[in-house]
Amino acid sequence: MVARFKDLVLDAKDHHKLADWWCAAMGYVRRDELEPPEDGWLRPHDWPVPIVDPSGAGPLIWVQPVPDRKVVKNRMHIDVFGSTDELVGLGAILLRACGDDIEWDVLADPEGNEFCVFAPR
Incomplete structure (x- = not known):
């Protein structure tokens, strides 16, 4: 085996809005809400947003900011x-x-x- 599936990544102009849309559509949540860092660290606003299936059945999806529209x-x-x-x-x-x-x-x-x-x- 040369490679193995890790995560899925979606590009987005407004990555926070699109992450929230996919959460609503698929019953996902932001990973940081499900597993908040113990030290209170907050993900910078311009970083990709990881969303997860709270049941653990679906893949991790990163919604990544990109400057251009599809x-x-x-x-x-x-x-x-x-x-x-x-x-x-x-x-x-x-x-x-x-x-x-x-x-x-x-x-x-x-x-x-x-x-x-x-x-x-």
Whole structure:
């Protein structure tokens, strides 16, 4: 084995706002809220924001600040089980609805990062 999965990283113009959006969408929390540092240290505002699944089932996601906005299609994306209507209600944009050729919806988060939504099992 040459490599092993570690974390997932999302680029964001407003990394705090996008971290909060993904927390609301997936039931994640900011890692610093779940595991506050014992010495009271606070993560600098301009540092990436780590968000985690409080149950421990999902991967750690870093929402990283970048100076530019997304302009082209993602080469890699996230697949989730969920409700397209609820995600759109939170601010996602429906890019392509499921149909004859696909069994999932393609959405974009508030900053344009594409992700696919599959019906819950």
